[in-house]
Amino acid sequence: MTKAVLKTRELSVKFGGVTAVNKVTIEAHENELVGLIGPNGAGKTTLFNLLTGVYKPTSGEVVIDDGDQLVNINQLPPYKRAQLGIARTFQNIRLFKSRTVVENVLIAMTAKNRPYVVQAMLRTPSFYKKEAQNREKALSLLEIFGMTNVADELANNLPYGQQRRLEIVRALATTPKILFLDEPAAGMNPQETQALTELIKQIQVQFKITIVLIEHDMNLVMAVSERLYVLEYGKVLATGTPKEIQNNPAVIKAYLGEEG
Numbered sequence: 001m002t003k004a005v006l007k008t009r010e011l012s013v014k015f016g017g018v019t020a021v022n023k024v025t026i027e028a029h030e031n032e033l034v035g036l037i038g039p040n041g042a043g044k045t046t047l048f049n050l051l052t053g054v055y056k057p058t059s060g061e062v063v064i065d066d067g068d069q070l071v072n073i074n075q076l077p078p079y080k081r082a083q084l085g086i087a088r089t090f091q092n093i094r095l096f097k098s099r100t101v102v103e104n105v106l107i108a109m110t111a112k113n114r115p116y117v118v119q120a121m122l123r124t125p126s127f128y129k130k131e132a133q134n135r136e137k138a139l140s141l142l143e144i145f146g147m148t149n150v151a152d153e154l155a156n157n158l159p160y161g162q163q164r165r166l167e168i169v170r171a172l173a174t175t176p177k178i179l180f181l182d183e184p185a186a187g188m189n190p191q192e193t194q195a196l197t198e199l200i201k202q203i204q205v206q207f208k209i210t211i212v213l214i215e216h217d218m219n220l221v222m223a224v225s226e227r228l229y230v231l232e233y234g235k236v237l238a239t240g241t242p243k244e245i246q247n248n249p250a251v252i253k254a255y256l257g258e259e260g
């Protein structure tokens, strides 16, 4: 197996009396696609929030592989984690709706680059050169995802499935090593979900990054994940391949039984 790029050790967070994530130890490997499933309230999004720095853990740790060494990132805020190669999408769409599609990608691309922001304010020649390069890079990303024809549309005018697709493009524009997708199929119709399934597979092959996916759509998550973690009441109930998870009696009892 390839090396681990992300690990948690006994990670926990409490909100008042609720232990939303309870001693969770997981890992994701280089270029691996890991699914995270579990019923509503199991702690999936809270775990994402701990991994991306929105929440600080009550105990335990989050470490990532930064080249040759494992670095504890417990205390790093989200923007510093982004600089280390962590990107995410959210359950609810968070686009700049009154900006164009390509502008949305450009904003994501430059947000973590402080020198660029200074050059932009001073309008230096190197800023204009960099801006042209960035636009070209943004357009080539949009081309990969079949969105060139809507590059100059306002994000707000895109159909729902395309808006979700744009969110993923924005996350990829930050050139992440690890991409967290929080329920990317939420609200999609079956055709959009099918297109998303292909898109996620394509990203893994083409970008060679690690993807961690929260998803309630069992067809999607079983089709794309190489390995799954099942959370229940904030704890890891099971881990394994989609086949192993589908045949795990505890999981069947807890969740898949509900799916029929």
Ligand SMILES: Nc1ncnc2c1ncn2[C@@H]1O[C@H](COP(=O)(O)OP(=O)(O)OP(=O)(O)O)[C@@H](O)[C@H]1O
Binding pocket: 015, 018, 019, 020, 038, 039, 040, 041, 042, 043, 044, 045, 046, 047
């Ligand atoms: N900021 C918070 N303050 C208090 N309780 C919280 C907070 N965030 C999450 N919780 C609680 O933690 C538990 C886990 O919630 P979480 O949203 O992580 O579950 P989930 O598995 O992502 O659910 P869903 O599938 O519905 O998105 C729930 O009981 C929730 O009410």
